[in-house]
Amino acid sequence: MRPPRNFYVPAFQREAGMLSRVADSLYWMGRYLERAEHTARLVNVELNLWLDQSPELGAGRWRFLLEALRAPEVAGPVDPTQLVNTLVFSRRNASSIVSCIAGARENLRHVREQCSSRMWEQLNRLYLGVVDRQPEEEWFLKSHDFFLFVLEGAYLFHGVTDATMSHGEGWQFIQLGRYVERADTLTTLLETHFKRMTRTFDGTVEGADYLEWVGLLRGCAALEAYCKRHTAEIRPMRVAECLLLNPDFPHSIRFAVDRINAALNLIGDLTERRAKLPTRIAGRLRAQLSFSQIEEIMAESVPAYLQSIRNECAEIHAAIHGIYFDYSIDAELAS
Amino acid sequence: MTATAVPSRLSIPASFVNYQVDLAYDEMFVSPGMPRDHYRTLQQTLLKLAPEELRRSQQAADLAFLHEGITFTVYGSKEGTERIFPNDLLPRIITSAEWARIEKGLTQRVTALNLFLRDIYHEGRILSDKIVPRELIYSCKHFRREMRGINVPRDIYVSICGTDLVRLPDGQFAVLEDNLRVPSGVSYMLANRKVLKRVFPTLFRDYGVWPVDHYPRALLTTLKSLSPDHCAYQNDPTTVLLTPGVSNSAYFEHTFLAQQMGIELVEGRDLLAHNNIVYMRTTAGLRRVDVIYRRVDDDFLDPLCFRPDSILGVPGLFNAYRAGNVTLANAIGTGVADDKAVYAYVPEIIKYYLNEDAILPNVPTYLMANESHRKQVLGNLDQMVVKAVGESGGYGMLIGPHSTAQQRVEFKARIMADPRNYIAQPTLALSCAPCLIDGSVESRHIDLRPYILMGEKVTLVPGGLTRVALRKGSLVVNSSQGGGSKDTWVLREPESGAQLLEEVRKELGSVAPDLVRELPRENRTA
Numbered sequence: 001m002r003p004p005r006n007f008y009v010p011a012f013q014r015e016a017g018m019l020s021r022v023a024d025s026l027y028w029m030g031r032y033l034e035r036a037e038h039t040a041r042l043v044n045v046e047l048n049l050w051l052d053q054s055p056e057l058g059a060g061r062w063r064f065l066l067e068a069l070r071a072p073e074v075a076g077p078v079d080p081t082q083l084v085n086t087l088v089f090s091r092r093n094a095s096s097i098v099s100c101i102a103g104a105r106e107n108l109r110h111v112r113e114q115c116s117s118r119m120w121e122q123l124n125r126l127y128l129g130v131v132d133r134q135p136e137e138e139w140f141l142k143s144h145d146f147f148l149f150v151l152e153g154a155y156l157f158h159g160v161t162d163a164t165m166s167h168g169e170g171w172q173f174i175q176l177g178r179y180v181e182r183a184d185t186l187t188t189l190l191e192t193h194f195k196r197m198t199r200t201f202d203g204t205v206e207g208a209d210y211l212e213w214v215g216l217l218r219g220c221a222a223l224e225a226y227c228k229r230h231t232a233e234i235r236p237m238r239v240a241e242c243l244l245l246n247p248d249f250p251h252s253i254r255f256a257v258d259r260i261n262a263a264l265n266l267i268g269d270l271t272e273r274r275a276k277l278p279t280r281i282a283g284r285l286r287a288q289l290s291f292s293q294i295e296e297i298m299a300e301s302v303p304a305y306l307q308s309i310r311n312e313c314a315e316i317h318a319a320i321h322g323i324y325f326d327y328s329i330d331a332e333l334a335s
Numbered sequence: 336m337t338a339t340a341v342p343s344r345l346s347i348p349a350s351f352v353n354y355q356v357d358l359a360y361d362e363m364f365v366s367p368g369m370p371r372d373h374y375r376t377l378q379q380t381l382l383k384l385a386p387e388e389l390r391r392s393q394q395a396a397d398l399a400f401l402h403e404g405i406t407f408t409v410y411g412s413k414e415g416t417e418r419i420f421p422n423d424l425l426p427r428i429i430t431s432a433e434w435a436r437i438e439k440g441l442t443q444r445v446t447a448l449n450l451f452l453r454d455i456y457h458e459g460r461i462l463s464d465k466i467v468p469r470e471l472i473y474s475c476k477h478f479r480r481e482m483r484g485i486n487v488p489r490d491i492y493v494s495i496c497g498t499d500l501v502r503l504p505d506g507q508f509a510v511l512e513d514n515l516r517v518p519s520g521v522s523y524m525l526a527n528r529k530v531l532k533r534v535f536p537t538l539f540r541d542y543g544v545w546p547v548d549h550y551p552r553a554l555l556t557t558l559k560s561l562s563p564d565h566c567a568y569q570n571d572p573t574t575v576l577l578t579p580g581v582s583n584s585a586y587f588e589h590t591f592l593a594q595q596m597g598i599e600l601v602e603g604r605d606l607l608a609h610n611n612i613v614y615m616r617t618t619a620g621l622r623r624v625d626v627i628y629r630r631v632d633d634d635f636l637d638p639l640c641f642r643p644d645s646i647l648g649v650p651g652l653f654n655a656y657r658a659g660n661v662t663l664a665n666a667i668g669t670g671v672a673d674d675k676a677v678y679a680y681v682p683e684i685i686k687y688y689l690n691e692d693a694i695l696p697n698v699p700t701y702l703m704a705n706e707s708h709r710k711q712v713l714g715n716l717d718q719m720v721v722k723a724v725g726e727s728g729g730y731g732m733l734i735g736p737h738s739t740a741q742q743r744v745e746f747k748a749r750i751m752a753d754p755r756n757y758i759a760q761p762t763l764a765l766s767c768a769p770c771l772i773d774g775s776v777e778s779r780h781i782d783l784r785p786y787i788l789m790g791e792k793v794t795l796v797p798g799g800l801t802r803v804a805l806r807k808g809s810l811v812v813n814s815s816q817g818g819g820s821k822d823t824w825v826l827r828e829p830e831s832g833a834q835l836l837e838e839v840r841k842e843l844g845s846v847a848p849d850l851v852r853e854l855p856r857e858n859r860t861a
Contacts (some may be wrong), residue, residue, distance in 0.1 A: 016617075016619040017618045017619025017620065017622060018599075018617055018618055019599055019601060019605050019606070020605070020616045020617060020618055020619055021602070021605050021616070022599075023618045109404075109581060110581050112587075112589040112594065113589075113591070113593035113594035113600045114594075114600075117403065117594075120403070120404060121403055124402055128402070130403070169618065220796075271617075271619035271620075272619060273618075275617065315855050324618040325618075329607065329621075330618050332621050333609060333621070335620075
């Protein structure tokens with residue numbers, strides 16, 4: 001994953017390290033934007049599936065959606081309009097799409113001089129396009145354009161970032177945030193899904209279950225990639241393999257962890273803090289994922305396996321925070 | 336005495352119907368319908384454009400400002416309200432001869448003011464010689480006793496200065512005030528230029544305008560030339576821009592300048608002082624800071640030394656500064672020289688230190704602490720502008736002709752209570768320039784703020800921020816009071832354009848032709 005940096009020794013190396021506050025903001029910007037993208041994709045897929053199903057079945061699905069997004073639970077009967085508003089527009093829900101985009105923009109606004117002007121412009125455009133919207137009743141039935149706008153806005157932002165920002169430390173912190181968030185949201189989604197689909201995982205799936213598994217793949221933008229590899233025959237084992245352990249597919253946990261690992265290694269090099277804690281935890285997680293076999297995982301418990309990954313993600317986050325963003329000044333002055 | 340700008344009613348083009356030429360100097364017209372030479376091309380371009388088209392261009396420009404986030408924060412309204420700084424599309428044009436005079440005058444002024452600051456914080460010769468009254472300096476609330484006897488690098492106190500100029504009815508430029516603390520607005524000068532080049536590309540090229548884009552580069556050179564002596568890499572000191580933070584009204588400018596200069600934008604909480612050395616907190620540990628371009632006022636810089644309730648500053652910064660381990664630009668205590676009462680003495684200050692007459696005159700100023708001045712002013716309050724000496728941004732002002740009797744009574748009481756705190760000036764007819772108001776061209780009052788940099792040498796970027804009082808008849812150009820801005824074009828000498836091109840050609844020509852290899856760009860297999 002890592003480019004061979006050793007060949008290039010810049011003649012006029014500026015001193016190592018960037019402002020901790022700035023790194024913190026870039027990291028969180030990456031996280032918020034990834035979450036907005038993930039939520040938009042999931043809600044869009046869900047609304048689409050909802051049309052295919054009977055009303056009773058639909059009501060059950062909403063609860064799983066809330067759980068998969070770790071949104072606050074709703075007591076009593078679920079009102080779709082209200083629920084979609086909570087997930088999309090509500091500013092009280094800190095993880096709603098609009099809150100996330102606003103959070104990403106606010107973080108970037110604090111460090112505007114660190115990104116390219118085009119990046120700021122693109123994120124600002126995305127923000128201005130979603131903020132202060134007053135959705136009408138049953139808005140979600142014709143919401144496709146909205147979700148497309150959010151997804152394309154996020155893709156465009158990452159494209160602009162890759163094309164116009166130097167791929168140095170700041171860029172690595174954005175990637176770090178993005179993939180920590182991706183590993184975490186994917187794990188939660190898969191965990192919810194596997195807890196719910198308790199029927200046998202052997203063989204192919206048909207009927208109502210088929211739609212569920214296809215929904216999961218589409219929620220991970222993975223349906224086309226899956227079909228290319230395994231045809232449209234959906235086998236839970238293969239789906240799990242694809243979303244958990246496949247190193248090439250961008251929305252697999254393994255892929256996200258590889259990227260976390262790469263970013264941490266480079267940041268470690270650039271700041272001369274290679275041997276520190278976050279690099280170690282991420283390396284361990286990566287080794288675990290790359291040597292696991294899907295059969296073994298399925299034979300034991302998938303939710304338990306996913307739970308352990310989530311714990312590791314939380315540890316990585318805490319370690320990044322303690323080493324790069326908020327370290328002890330006294331210890332630093334003493335060294 | 337007003338008349339429309341175009342002579343015959345029949346031939347009035349749609350866009351100029353509302354244009355009025357009155358008593359003030361008009362930047363565009365000599366007399367109604369007769370444009371000045373350097374405005375003729377602009378007028379012809381405008382005549383060709385339909386009002387609808389002008390309106391559309393203005394909207395496109397406004398949208399560009401919004402998307403790029405070129406905004407300022409309005410205090411006192413809904414929290415975090417970002418507003419675009421209104422931009423007027425029509426350029427203000429200054430001839431090369433006019434600019435040459437401005438450049439000379441401002442260089443003289445900032446040189447003298449720096450000598451003055453050095454003097455009053457050391458020997459105080461000008462005070463002993465009774466050119467400037469001692470009590471005037473010591474009673475100034477921006478005088479910093481803490482700065483007595485401290486040496487600053489190169490003896491430069493003011494390295495970044497934005498002086499407000501106005502054009503009097505006779506066409507002469509005069510200085511209205513010096514901004515020597517933390518002048519802002521330079522980013523709008525650069526943003527206006529960027530947008531205008533997009534909207535009027537051919538007009539811009541045909542005019543032959545000096546570029547302004549090198550300002551950030553010049554600013555960085557200036558800052559680096561002030562690095563403290565200790566600095567291991569004298570030529571490459573670690574330079575940062577200190578901002579009060581995202582809720583400051585000029586935050587956009589801080590990010591913009593830091594980005595353009597390629598330096599870190601820091602807040603007080605990113606810095607710490609230890610053993611009189613200033614560090615910033617980075618992901619690779621603590622890194623020493625050498626030069627700070629601070630956009631935080633004196634009062635808030637160091638809670639241990641100035642306002643103890645400040646959370647924007649760095650505890651211990653002043654001691655590190657006094658020890659000569661870090662440079663602040665501008666220096667602490669420069670506000671004493673832009674006090675509006677000290678301003679009245681600037682012509683004498685120039686004479687005293689440089690033995691020259693001021694090239695750019697002052698506006699007549701009456702000190703309220705002076706009894707005969709005060710009597711004269713209080714009798715004619717309805718014709719005067721009264722200002723508090725330490726304020727800026729258009730706050731604490733009375734504009735006589737636009738005031739009510741009630742306001743005049745209040746101001747009179749305030750002046751009597753604290754005469755040292757007020758000065759008065761005759762109401763000036765600021766010059767007028769054409770502005771685009773809802774699709775038609777109308778005249779509005781303007782001023783000019785060029786930016787002067789002083790490090791190893793004095794640098795002026797040809798241009799500046801032309802501020803506009805967008806409300807009809809208003810004389811207040813401050814952004815907080817309904818003002819806007821427009822791009823300022825300083826014209827090159829007609830022949831200098833060709834000269835420049837020749838130089839570029841020479842440089843390009845210096846690559847020997849046999850060294851040029853071309854990569855094939857097409858597949859030629861037939």
